[in-house]
Amino acid sequence: MMEFQLVNKYLREPGKTFVAIRCQNPYTAYDRVLDGDLMAESDESLIETVKRNVIAELDPSGAIATMQKKVENTSQTTEENKEAVERIEKLTNIMILMAISTDGGMRQDLYNEIANLLPHLSQNVRYTNGDIVSMGYPFDTNAKWPKGTLTIFKFQMQESEGYTYKGQPLAEMLQKGVLTVVMPRID
Numbered sequence: 492m493m494e495f496q497l498v499n500k501y502l503r504e505p506g507k508t509f510v511a512i513r514c515q516n517p518y519t520a521y522d523r524v525l526d527g528d529l530m531a532e533s534d535e536s537l538i539e540t541v542k543r544n545v546i547a548e549l550d551p552s553g554a555i556a557t558m559q560k561k562v563e564n565t566s567q568t569t570e571e572n573k574e575a576v577e578r579i580e581k582l583t584n585i586m587i588l589m590a591i592s593t594d595g596g597m598r599q600d601l602y603n604e605i606a607n608l609l610p611h612l613s614q615n616v617r618y619t620n621g622d623i624v625s626m627g628y629p630f631d632t633n634a635k636w637p638k639g640t641l642t643i644f645k646f647q648m649q650e651s652e653g654y655t656y657k658g659q660p661l662a663e664m665l666q667k668g669v670l671t672v673v674m675p676r677i678d
Contacts, residue, residue, distance in 0.1 A: 493514045493517075493519065494514060494515075495514045495519075495521075495541075495542070496512065496513055496534075497510065497511070497512055498511045499511040500529070500530065500537060501530075502528060502530060503524055505528075506526065506527060507524050507525070507526065507527075508525045508527065508528060508529040508530060508537075509522070509525075510522070510525055510537050510540070510541050512537075512541050521541050521542075523541045523544050525537075525540060525541070583608075584623075587605055587609070588621075588623075590602075590605055591605075591623070591643060591645070591673045595676055596677070597675050597676060598675065598676060599675045599678075601675075602675035603641070603675075606625040606642065606643050607625070607641065609623055609624055609625040610625075611624060611625060611626055612624050612626055612644075612656050614656060614657065614658055615655060615656070615657065616655070616656055617653045617654070617655045618646045618653065618654050618655075618656065619646065619650075619652075619653050619654075620646055620647065620649065620650050620652065621645065621647075622645070622646040623643060623644070623645050623673075624643075624644050624646075625641050625642060625644065626642060626644060626661055627639040627640065627641060627642065628640045628642040629660065629665070630662065636674070636677065642673075642674075644661070644665075644670045644671065644672060644673065645671050645673055646669065646670060647668065647670065648669060
């Protein structure tokens, strides 16, 4: 097995590190300029980096195959993460639906936490029946629930219909029956 030793390393210019490695038996020498300031890297790390560069230069198809394998692994991990996020989103939606359908309303502290997590109404977004959002309460008629308090709203319409929010006032949407207010238990 060829045992390389680091014989020289220095910053050639900002962002470029010169590295020289040598093997005595059989005598082999490689000098490479590597991207980045690698002066703090260990000798072993620099030797491996130079060897990888040499292998890639001598066998580019092998280096390409290695990179393709890394890309495939990254793509698979990304897909697995995407599936996990989708499952978590579905579970979160189920938990929120359970919480807002609690008889007598949910506790106010829990309600506030959920209202803070929910998305706000977004301009030009199409909503469907059952979508849940939070916004400031539009009325000033309840001393225990003042105007502007973060409130949960649920879209209510025919299953086949949708509603595109274009900045309409919440009060108008409530009056038309597009939204319903989900209130907590107010003690």
